[in-house]
Amino acid sequence: MGRWLVGLPAAMLPAGLALPALSAVGDPQHAGPLYFVTCLAVAVAFAAVGIRLSRGSRAAAVMGVAIVALASLLLEQASYPGAAAVVAAALGWGIGALVEWPPERRWRAISGLIGGSETLVLLRFGLGVWQAGLALIAIALWCCWRSLGSGGQSHAPGRAPRAAYLGVAGLLALFSAFWVGSTSPSVEWFGQLTYHGPRDRNEVALTFDDGPNGAATAEIGRFLADRGVHATFFLVGKAVVRDPGTATALLSDGHIVANHSYNHGAFSYLDPSYPELMQTQRAIAERVGVCPALFRPPHGTHTWFMSRIVSGHGMRLVTWDVSAKDWVEDDAVRLAKNILAKVKPGSIILLHDGIDGIPPVDRSVVVKALPAILDGLKARGLKPVALDVLLGTPPYLPLSECLPAVADGAAR
Ligand SMILES: [Zn+2]
Known part of the structure; x- marks a missing residue:
């Protein structure tokens, strides 16, 4: 004893x-x-x-x-x-x-x-x-x-x-x-990924996940465009199918759209063949007319298999290094403060214009926090850019990469 x-x-x-x-x-x-x-x-x-x-x-x-x-x-x-x-x-x-x-x-x-x-x-x-x-x-x-x-x-x-x-x-x-x-969104030994850009330039990227989410996405896209800011929107395939208009409007506002899985399920990342990647590529290509080169797994969960499939399709797996858990935050002032406390040159900032691709959800906390976030970045001398600029990588692949059947048909 x-x-x-x-x-x-x-x-x-x-x-x-x-x-x-x-x-x-x-x-x-x-x-x-x-x-x-x-x-x-x-x-x-x-x-x-x-x-x-x-x-x-x-x-x-x-x-x-x-x-x-x-x-x-x-x-x-x-x-x-x-x-x-x-x-x-x-x-x-x-x-x-x-x-x-x-x-x-x-x-x-x-x-x-x-x-x-x-x-x-x-x-x-x-x-x-x-x-x-x-x-x-x-x-x-x-x-x-x-x-x-x-x-x-x-x-x-x-x-x-x-x-x-x-x-x-x-x-x-x-x-x-x-x-x-x-x-862990920043663990690189579990499959190749990118979670931040160059630290020696004063650029950061604003990224929005889980849309398109109707009015909330449209409002965020418009507000940023009016301020001359381009962001990256990681779209959920099933939400694109339901609301292609909002996704297309993002492109017209100069934003980049990217792939964020089809169903946004919690465990689909465990499937070694990860079929949702191409399912979403097709949905975005057919409805929005572009073939994304960037992919972000739901919740940042990834495996070696997923990483190989993503790079096998000529795409890049991108996570983030700054999150203030905006999906559970209800105070816009605190959200902006927490983001700004963590941000540094090269940061990829995670925000949500939707939740799990299930519209319509209220994202007014993000809408309200954005002016303070933009002002705070400016005060720190950090310029928000889209991910293709931050990472120096093309945002899209040829459409035939997303729609091989169409390409084959056209060639015949
Ligand atoms: Zn998500």
Whole structure:
């Protein structure tokens, strides 16, 4: 029992050092104290299981090192609360395995554990006083626990529970790698993508997703055109079919239209053949008369397969580096402020003129925020341009790339 009382906090303190990273990733609006506590609880629970099952196993300890390293890498990339919570579980599990490093190696384990956590915190935040304090307390607790003795060695668990533990921990780590990799719009190691333009020029791109959305899209398109600003609209195929007029009007106002899937489903990105890409290309080509060269996956979720299919069609996968979660924001002033706080040269700014391609939805928050966003960009010397200008890439492909059957028919 004493082993648990001291061992668990000692195991969790390094995780506690790393966990503020979890509350800082993504958006501050959605990563409050409750979220932090939830992540901590998840990590504690998994560490507890790890401590119980990995007792004295060298393989478990090695696995723990690997999982902690992987979780630390993922922490830097996790941009969704759900993904970060899974990473927290993996981190806790890995630390749980690490804690039971064989006694004769314990100092190596302790220094590795503390050093790793501290490096992570330093990379993410710079070292604060309270973090240094926690690290010292962790070391002190550990030393007390070891010097007092663990109060009678209880027998180690058998092979089967250990094997199950290692298997589940490995799967969890792999799963969190996949999840974080595919759901983070700035992760390039999970398929080639572009999430910002050149940082050495004072240009940024305003992008609008999920339309066309009737009056809201029309109003945004007109307002920008009146201010002499060109933006990029990532259109949802089914919405284009329903409302081709609004999509065509965007072109007349000088904006760029691009591909944002056909149905905007949450899980269609998992289909390795990703048929929605070409389904949308056809819809846009037939209704609007252009063949987009730019594609943005719904929610920024992507896989290697999707990335290959997109580049195989001569297209470019583009995500973003600035989002203020305008789809859940209801305060236009705060929306503009949050966007401007994150923007820098080369930024690709994510906004929504629709929601999931399901019109009609009210987007007055974006309409109201736009004047302040444009003024703020101007004050920072940043010029909003369409994505083709920012990235120096053609916005459209020949129409025959979208409508091969038509091209074949014409050639015959
Ligand atoms: Zn979308």
